[in-house]
Amino acid sequence: MEARMLKLSGKVVYKGIVVGPVALLKKDDQQVRRIRIDDADAELARLGKAGEQAQAQLQKLYDKAVTEVGEASAAIFEVHQMMLEDDDYLDAIHNMIRTEMVNAEYAVAVTGDNFSEMFANMDDDYMKARAADIKDISNRLVRNLMGREDMSLADMEPSIIVADDLSPSETIQMDKKKILAFVTVHGSANSHTAILARMMNIPALIGVPVNLEEVHTGMQVIVDGLKGEVIFDPAEEVCKEAEARVKEEQEKHKLLQTLKGKDNVTLSGKTIDIYANIGSVSDVGYVLENDAGGIGLFRSEFLYLGRDNFPTEEEQFQAYRQVLQTMAGKKVVIRTLDIGADKQVDYFNLGKEDNPAMGYRAIRICLKQPHIFQTQLRALFRAAVYGNLSVMYPMITSVEEVRKIYEVVEQVKEELEEQQVPYKVPEQGIMIETPAAVMVSDELAQMVDFFSIGTNDLTQYTLAVDRQNAKLDDFYNPHHKAILRMIQMAADNAHKCGKWVGICGELGADLELTEEFLRMEIDELSVAPSMVLKVRKAVRESAV
Amino acid sequence: MKKFDYTIQDEVGIHARPAGLLVKETKKYESKVTVAKDGKSAEATKLMALMSLGVKCGETVEVSVEGADEEAAYDGIKAFFEANL
Structure with a gap:
């Protein structure tokens, strides 16, 4: 061809x-419509073919899973194969096609719903969970009937x-x-x-x-x-x-790889830390692979996204501890929950907002629904024992908010103390990502241990440009003098109080600005793991 | 017809995988094999029906075997329960 x-x-x-x-x-557009058919035998033949195809797909998945995750975890695919051969399930589908003269897709979808409903109503958690398996095999059949690819x-x-x-x-x-x-x-x-x-x-x-x-x-x-x-x-x-x-x-x-293990030092001897931004525990591998000095922004949202309910304290603790232990004493800055705006999670029930970027998000949720915040802080403080942790609070606009955060921190400390759970209060800093925070950064610097400048939101709020709107990409100019002056102002105020300041937004990796940041005496740049060595190269070639 | 009672040892009860294997085992024989608990029963060749009995660990089921090869089926199915459930 x-x-x-x-x-x-x-x-x-x-x-x-x-x-x-x-x-x-x-997108999952598997909408099944009820269609009247004339030839039930032809429809049953189609169903049979889809079933055979499903068996073959599942066999492939099973074989692959056996070699990758072991026999025990692979068994689920074998169970799916058996379910697809179940007499009652198949009889129900056959009967429906014959007696109601409907298309196979519809018969499978309805039967799948009925059977999964039956399991969902059982009083045994294990059996309840099987409802998902029945949905899964039914969807697979429908996909095959419709000639869709198996997009797992x-x-x-x-x-x-x-x-x-x-x-x-x-x-x-x-x-x-x-x-x-x-x-x-x-x-x-x-x-x-x-x-x-x-x-x-x-x-x-x-x-x-x-x-x-x-x-x-x-x-x-x-x-x-x-x-x-x-x-x-x-x-x-x-x-x-x-x-x-x-x-x-x-x-x-x-x-670039030859730069691994080298210092982040300019030709004139000035140094800067280069850390990495990550979004899940498995990304830690990229951090080490690219020789970052630490993690400058660990977005804790991954714990909350892609699931149906809140992560427990224990789940969070395990994840944080794992990262801290893997980083073996290198600094790890974990940002507390930054849900809202463009990151929506159903079970938070945040509701639709006309202007989510300026809405109910991040620290605002944490202060309004303190139980969510307390769970995260407890997990963080417990994990702090296992490594070099710093905690960072997002979307700060005022001194008052930091005071309220510290009240919650005190409560959490007292509780852990009372329950005699091992913990440590880590270094605490804030994100500087609103113009308001920049303007009061002299006062904020006295209250916290460090600043980390989030240039993405700072740019969007300062320039009044919605960063989710692709039409505005031309107006989103993070090199705008207003932004650079704000960074300078926040950095100067932090340094006056002897606090360190980092940049964790996309701008930190902007090689055109590396020299500018060195001049501003920024202490740390936190960039995508893939950019660590590129920024190191720019630093080492600079005369600043 | 031959019958035996069996108390489930597996901690998840008659769950998907052993139920599936039981189906396979039963299909080797001509005899009809029925698993009953608390007045509900399911044919051992029907996976979802078996699972929907919701048999948990520590519960006792009555297994009956009837048919031409019931001697062999009885021994085979009984051994299967002891080894897998």
Whole structure:
């Protein structure tokens, strides 16, 4: 077949070039409609084929799971195979097709609902959970009947994710080792897809006007983050040329690796700490791999996203402790919950807001619903015993808020004391990400141990530009003098009180500003793990 | 017809995996095998029906075997319960 060479351009959020197969991520639009049929036998034959296909898919999943996670965990796929052969389940579907003359999709969906309902109503937690298995096998059958691809990311070869847009909870569930690049139709340069791509050091293009109907999983694609181009179904010689460039990039990457273990020191002897920003426990590997001096921003939201209820104190404690122990004495700055705005979680019941970025989020939720905050603080203080922890509070606008935080901190301390649970009150700092916090930074600096400047929100609030709105990307200018002056002001006020100041927003990794930050005497830059060595290179080449 | 009582030792009860294996085991024989608890019963060839009995650890089920090969089926099914449940 002739290559179609569908060439499109988009906005680059992370440079780099890669060639690989597409994994098309479609929103779950598995809407089943009831359709009257004339030929029940033909419908039953379709069902039989879908069932065989499902058995084969499950066998593949089982085999893969056995080698990767072991027999015990793989057993679930075997159970799914058995469920698909269950007489009662199949009889119910067959009967419905024959007696009501309906399409197989509809019969499977209705039967699946009935059976899963039956399990959901049992008074045994184990059996209740089986309701999900029945839904799962029924969805698999429906998918096969509709001729949809089995889009389980766990089962995927390393691929280029092509999607309309990705939500934070979707991205958080992906196995990052299997993602070669992102291509999305929507999303802005500051969306979570973009942040994730930068962190993982993988090419990403957004705003690519691709018709998802023309793309299918497995199709070859070149993502060229240097030219800002995507080529679906490329011709062979184009592919070869791209592969040569991939190699070239890899050489450059190797050169950067020689900077591992070197100090972050300028030609004139000035030093600065370079830490990494991460969003989940598994990202710690990237931190160490890239030789970061510590973790300057650990977004604790991952604990809250992609689930149905609040994480328990114990769950949080285990996660924090694991990170602290893995980092073995290196500094780890954990930011308390920053849910709200663009990160929505159903069970928080936050409600729709007209202007979420300026709404009920982050520390505001923590102060209004202190039990959520207390649980997190208890987990953090308990974990603090196991390493070098700093806690950082987001979205601060006033001295009063910090005072209220300290009241909760006191309560938590007293409780832990009373219960004789081992704990330590870690170093405590705040995010400087509102113009208000900058303006009162002289007073705030006296109350806290450090500042960390969140340039993404600071830019959005200072310039009044919504960073989720792709139309405004041209107006989002983080190099604006107003922003740089604010950073300077906050840094000076911190230093007057002998406190350290870091930058943890995207700006920290902006190589055009590295020298400027050195001049401002910023103590620490926290950047995506993939940027650590690049920033180190810029520091070492600077004469400041 | 032959019958035996068995008290479940597995801590999750008759859960998905052993129930599935029991189905496989039962299908080796011609005899009809029924598992009953508290007046409810399920044929041992039906996975979901078996699971929906909701048999927990420590509970006793009555297993009956009836058919042409009931001698062999009785021994095989009994051994299966002892080894897996």
